[in-house]
Amino acid sequence: MQKEKLYGKILDELIDVTRRVGLPGFAAKQIADWLYKKDIQSIMEMTNISKKKRELLSAEYEIGLYDPVSVTESTDGTKKYLYKVLNDKYIETAFIPDKARATICLSSQAGCKMGCIFCLTGKQGFHGNLSSNEILNQFRSLPEYSKLTNIVYMGMGEPLDNLPEVLKSLDILISDWGYGWSPTRITVSTIGMINSIKEFLNKSRCHLAISLHSPFDEERRRLMPVQKTNTLKEFLEIIRNFDFNNQRRISFEYILFKGLNDTPIHIKELARMLNGIKCRINLIRYHSIPGLQYQSPDIKTINSFKEALNAKGILTTIRASRGVDIGAACGLLSTIEQNKIKKGC
Ligand code: SF4
Numbered sequence: 001m002q003k004e005k006l007y008g009k010i011l012d013e014l015i016d017v018t019r020r021v022g023l024p025g026f027a028a029k030q031i032a033d034w035l036y037k038k039d040i041q042s043i044m045e046m047t048n049i050s051k052k053k054r055e056l057l058s059a060e061y062e063i064g065l066y067d068p069v070s071v072t073e074s075t076d077g078t079k080k081y082l083y084k085v086l087n088d089k090y091i092e093t094a095f096i097p098d099k100a101r102a103t104i105c106l107s108s109q110a111g112c113k114m115g116c117i118f119c120l121t122g123k124q125g126f127h128g129n130l131s132s133n134e135i136l137n138q139f140r141s142l143p144e145y146s147k148l149t150n151i152v153y154m155g156m157g158e159p160l161d162n163l164p165e166v167l168k169s170l171d172i173l174i175s176d177w178g179y180g181w182s183p184t185r186i187t188v189s190t191i192g193m194i195n196s197i198k199e200f201l202n203k204s205r206c207h208l209a210i211s212l213h214s215p216f217d218e219e220r221r222r223l224m225p226v227q228k229t230n231t232l233k234e235f236l237e238i239i240r241n242f243d244f245n246n247q248r249r250i251s252f253e254y255i256l257f258k259g260l261n262d263t264p265i266h267i268k269e270l271a272r273m274l275n276g277i278k279c280r281i282n283l284i285r286y287h288s289i290p291g292l293q294y295q296s297p298d299i300k301t302i303n304s305f306k307e308a309l310n311a312k313g314i315l316t317t318i319r320a321s322r323g324v325d326i327g328a329a330c331g332l333l334s335t336i337e338q339n340k341i342k343k344g345c
Helices: 011-020 027-036 051-060 120-124 132-140 159-174 194-203 217-223 232-241 264-273 299-311 332-343
Strands: 070-073 079-085 089-098 101-105 109-111 126-129 150-153 186-190 207-211 250-256 280-285 315-319
Touching (some): 011 027, 079 332, 089 109, 089 132, 089 332, 120 332, 126 159, 132 159, 159 186, 159 194, 186 194, 194 207, 194 232, 217 232, 250 299, 264 299, 280 299
Parallel strands (some): 186 207, 207 250, 250 280, 280 315
Antiparallel strands (some): 079 089
């Protein structure tokens, strides 16, 4: 019988666990403390719980941590880890060191159903939602775990399409009984799922990054099919009407494709569309993907695009490309691994 995993459970779920094994409710906080503060590997290490109860717990539960199956390292220090999930699927987790910062990029789903045309993860199709255990295991089992300063949910999958498990993982990261991280060091990215954005904004205090990629409906729809039912207009209305406090940041991710969305008309429309929204645009250079005809603009065009937006009052930065030599495009390594399985390698 497969045991249930304790790691990844929120406090209410741990209270249920204590009831099942006949422990008092306050023991849930003790268990959370062992899981998320003391970083134990085995239930028998929970020494403030009686040996008998630990044995009862161990009969039904396990901690549920597991190591990555492989790592690929870039010359710039970026590392990409592969984790096995859902029995035979692979997800990628990136570790990105940058001077005093060390960021982990978490995956929230195996594959993705959103089908963005420029994305290799989207081309894999959807294999399943990650549990809070599988999301947070990427963080806790990362060899560089103790160095981390920032967390972004920008890996494989659409986090707001797996909102219950993503919210659980965020709860564990920011609660006092969990890791106690500041929500201002965590950013969740979305392609703009209208139904979930409101819930996310109301239930979490973390930063939000929205993948924009074009200010024009039709062009955006061609890049991101989600635009058919989740329009720019609708999600911008939600953002405009939400009361962000000063602590919380909203940013827009904008991948630049040569000759497609890097023109003066795009600059003008972006400035018009985002007028009055306190936000930042992060420009991202497109990383080519085998079989796709898109190209990245040259650095001069990227810089001019940035300067033109800044001149129009939209705070704009360029995200440095990291891990280019190990396949910066998200989904590349897991696709290779997945293909090996298909071919029986
Ligand atoms: S860009 Fe994000 S939402 Fe779109 S297919 Fe890729 S993983 Fe899914």
